[in-house]
Amino acid sequence: MRFHSPPSPRDPSIHSSKGPSMRLSQYFLPILRENPKEAEIVSHRLMLRAGMVRQSSAGIYSWLPLGHKVLMNIQRIVEEEQDRAGAIQMLMPTIQSADLWRASGRYDDYGKEMLRITDRHGRDMLYGPTNEEQITEIFRNSVKSYKDLPRNLYHIQWKFRDEIRPRFGVMRGREFLMKDAYSFDLTAKDGRHSYQKMFAAYLRTYERMGLKAIPMAAETGPIGGDMSHEFIILADTGESEVFCHRDLIEMQAPPADLDFNADLTPLVSRWTDKYAATIEMHEPERFEREVPEDKRIAARGIEVGHIFFFGDKYSDPMGCRVQGPDGAQLTVQSGSYGIGVSRLAGAIIEASHDEDGIIWPESVAPFKVGLINLKAGDAGTDGACEDLYGKLQKAGIEVLYDDTSERAGAKFSTMDLIGLPWQLVIGPRGVKNGEAEIKNRRTGEKQSLSFEESLNLLTAPAQG
RNA sequence: CGGGGCAUGGCGCAGUCUGGUAGCGCACCUGCUUUGGGAGCAGGGGGUCGCAAGUUCGAAUCUUGCUGCCCCGACCA
Numbered sequence: 001m002r003f004h005s006p007p008s009p010r011d012p013s014i015h016s017s018k019g020p021s022m023r024l025s026q027y028f029l030p031i032l033r034e035n036p037k038e039a040e041i042v043s044h045r046l047m048l049r050a051g052m053v054r055q056s057s058a059g060i061y062s063w064l065p066l067g068h069k070v071l072m073n074i075q076r077i078v079e080e081e082q083d084r085a086g087a088i089q090m091l092m093p094t095i096q097s098a099d100l101w102r103a104s105g106r107y108d109d110y111g112k113e114m115l116r117i118t119d120r121h122g123r124d125m126l127y128g129p130t131n132e133e134q135i136t137e138i139f140r141n142s143v144k145s146y147k148d149l150p151r152n153l154y155h156i157q158w159k160f161r162d163e164i165r166p167r168f169g170v171m172r173g174r175e176f177l178m179k180d181a182y183s184f185d186l187t188a189k190d191g192r193h194s195y196q197k198m199f200a201a202y203l204r205t206y207e208r209m210g211l212k213a214i215p216m217a218a219e220t221g222p223i224g225g226d227m228s229h230e231f232i233i234l235a236d237t238g239e240s241e242v243f244c245h246r247d248l249i250e251m252q253a254p255p256a257d258l259d260f261n262a263d264l265t266p267l268v269s270r271w272t273d274k275y276a277a278t279i280e281m282h283e284p285e286r287f288e289r290e291v292p293e294d295k296r297i298a299a300r301g302i303e304v305g306h307i308f309f310f311g312d313k314y315s316d317p318m319g320c321r322v323q324g325p326d327g328a329q330l331t332v333q334s335g336s337y338g339i340g341v342s343r344l345a346g347a348i349i350e351a352s353h354d355e356d357g358i359i360w361p362e363s364v365a366p367f368k369v370g371l372i373n374l375k376a377g378d379a380g381t382d383g384a385c386e387d388l389y390g391k392l393q394k395a396g397i398e399v400l401y402d403d404t405s406e407r408a409g410a411k412f413s414t415m416d417l418i419g420l421p422w423q424l425v426i427g428p429r430g431v432k433n434g435e436a437e438i439k440n441r442r443t444g445e446k447q448s449l450s451f452e453e454s455l456n457l458l459t460a461p462a463q464g
Numbered sequence: 465c466g467g468g469g470c471a472u473g474g475c476g477c478a479g480u481c482u483g484g485u486a487g488c489g490c491a492c493c494u495g496c497u498u499u500g501g502g503a504g505c506a507g508g509g510g511g512u513c514g515c516a517a518g519u520u521c522g523a524a525u526c527u528u529g530c531u532g533c534c535c536c537g538a539c540c541a
Binding site: 034165230319416 | 465470474476477485489490491498499500501502503532533534535536537538539540541
């Protein structure tokens, strides 16, 4: 860490819609030049080296400023797409009462993965690994009529599962941030529509993060049927083997103006007609029969979401019923829909990096632009940088301005490591000609442009 | 939970076998020279050697117990 320049007064106008821009000399960005030995996979290494997270204990992490910004950007996309699909946001607690879980019968079933706690009165509590019981109780106590169905409620909250072996950094932590949604319908048929809404929302969510997530058939448990899918992104470091049809990789997510109230069966069928399965569900004969040889993909994948329809699994034992139009008591039909928000931060890096560091998609990048002053203290570069920094902020662009007195090479490699989509490089040579060098982190392409042209390029609509 | 490994300054490591009171690179501080892809020289600061007990004149080093962390496997968002 360096804190070179004297602090300058903070201008409230620097706050853009996504968050404040920053001078590196005043930021908290503890980067590591060498790889911590405990980190084996690339996303874990890069998150530690880029100063995004620090491990607190096995599978439990603090999110440092840079990582926190990414996490919040991912969360925001998840929220926007859940809202678009008609789900309603709320927030449930992390600590739950054991009695709630005894009611569904899961208190004894869940095993050692559940972190059990006793409060000062000797009451059994637990740190929630998920919230089916809690939401079912809330819903049961508040909803009595079929007229209040369907509903889909979601929250984004920290969960805890005491994994036997946490690993891969935030991809397989014990404490993790998860979006979980719960649908409530009168019939299984209606439940299918709720399920399909989430299916479509998930496709959009991952696409917005620059990911190609493929829905794959997952185990459905006692309910059976075709109502459970895992969303998997392909990555060499994925934890499980997956098999799918190559065409799925080319398919487009549904558009922003998708009508979620329309019949979504054709949409979902387009995605599920083609073979895609994790190793657990893999049927080699069917794979070979249905998928031409040149279209077969056998790869590794990271699960970034899981949707599941479970009918009355919780509503029946917990007595979650509504009165139907004919006066009969009907047991509510439910599904749950998870997205691993903190895991996605790691998964995106697994899918998008090179030997120099992270390559953020613009939608989740902690800052859009890294402004590099190659000669801090030089009147020419300082002046040009201050001007560009101010103008970018006014345009609502998030900038990380490297105003430190590090050497050029160190600044370049730091920017490459933290993976901001654009680097705007200001050096004495360029300033003489009124030019900046602008580098695209993903393509590596560099071009010299006038300050004006640079600003135009960076303030143009996002290009992903 | 089975198997393997590690624990010495913020990070990476040497020193442990053969006990003698801690060292290297990076990072950090000061000065000078440098300055477009991880600079050079000089001078500095920082470590209960994971914890506890034991052996010994003396323990990072030997013994015993404990703890934490990592990797492989079975399980999971």
